[in-house]
Amino acid sequence: MILLPLFLILFSCGKNSSKETFIPSLPLNFVDTLRYKKGEKLLYTAHLGMLKAAQIELNVDTGLHLVNQKPCFKIKLTGELDGSVDVFSNLNDEFESFVDTSTLKPVLFIRNLKENKYKLLEYNHFDFAKMQVKLVQKNTSRQDSIRYYPITSNINDLLSVFFQLRKIDFNSYKSSDTLSLDVFIEEQSFNLKFNIVKKESIKTRIGKKNAFVIVPIVPENQLFRGENPVTIWISDDELRVPLLIKTKSWVGNVQVELKEYSQKR
Numbered sequence: 001m002i003l004l005p006l007f008l009i010l011f012s013c014g015k016n017s018s019k020e021t022f023i024p025s026l027p028l029n030f031v032d033t034l035r036y037k038k039g040e041k042l043l044y045t046a047h048l049g050m051l052k053a054a055q056i057e058l059n060v061d062t063g064l065h066l067v068n069q070k071p072c073f074k075i076k077l078t079g080e081l082d083g084s085v086d087v088f089s090n091l092n093d094e095f096e097s098f099v100d101t102s103t104l105k106p107v108l109f110i111r112n113l114k115e116n117k118y119k120l121l122e123y124n125h126f127d128f129a130k131m132q133v134k135l136v137q138k139n140t141s142r143q144d145s146i147r148y149y150p151i152t153s154n155i156n157d158l159l160s161v162f163f164q165l166r167k168i169d170f171n172s173y174k175s176s177d178t179l180s181l182d183v184f185i186e187e188q189s190f191n192l193k194f195n196i197v198k199k200e201s202i203k204t205r206i207g208k209k210n211a212f213v214i215v216p217i218v219p220e221n222q223l224f225r226g227e228n229p230v231t232i233w234i235s236d237d238e239l240r241v242p243l244l245i246k247t248k249s250w251v252g253n254v255q256v257e258l259k260e261y262s263q264k265r
Contacts, residue, residue, distance in 0.1 A: 022189045024152040025180035029169040035240045036163050039264030047255045055080045067107045072098040075159045097159035109157035158185045166240040170212045193217040204243050205259050210236040
């Protein structure tokens with residue numbers, strides 16, 4: 001599967017081609033402040049070299065949603081292809097996550113994939129009482145598939161982990177520390193590991209910003225090239241939003257940049 005550029009990066013950083021046993025990460029130091037709010041909109045542009053490849057939009061719904069008797073934030077990720085860059089041909093895909101407002105744990109994660117003739121509608125129901133996820137794949141040509149997988153208490157889905165990243169108290173860690181978040185996707189759990197290497201000031205499309213520079217630990221794979229092929233800049237302010245992501249891949253250098261941040265009241 002090929003995910004949207006922003007989350008392809010996170011997904012590939014955690015996946016390992018070997019059959020390593022998943023080891024749950026220890027809890028991280030989080031701040032009490034809720035760094036994301038109802039009505040948030042984050043608009044990103046993705047470039048492949050000098051070529052604008054895609055526009056990616058991440059939204060937090062303005063209202064709350066009741067899922068499995070739990071009030072939830074609704075997070076949605078969509079993408080729009082810009083031009084004819086085949087590497088991003090999956091940009092009709094949509095991802096939705098419903099996150100418990102009290103625990104910030106995922107309750108429901110939906111993947112709606114439309115990639116040429118390939119289609120998949122998948123529901124991941126997280127049950128932390130039973131410590132399992134119920135995975136339901138809807139099929140038009142055959143009976144629905146239902147499977148169950150074990151999960152751990154700190155597991156995230158592919159969208160909720162984005163907001164967990166924003167809650168980390170980066171100032172409480174040293175540059176030599178390796179941090180880890182756990183994610184369940186595509187029928188398995190994995191660790192997203194990274195280092196906080198420094199702070200610096202960068203110019204962005206939304207102004208000059210102080211930022212934490214983090215470098216994910218990327219297992220050897222066929223997507224990225226070189227040492228430390230992924231670098232992420234996260235704003236050093238109350239929002240803690242990813243401002244810029246740079247990668248070195250086999251198709252060329254990919255850059256994902258925050259173009260717009262807004263919030264509806």
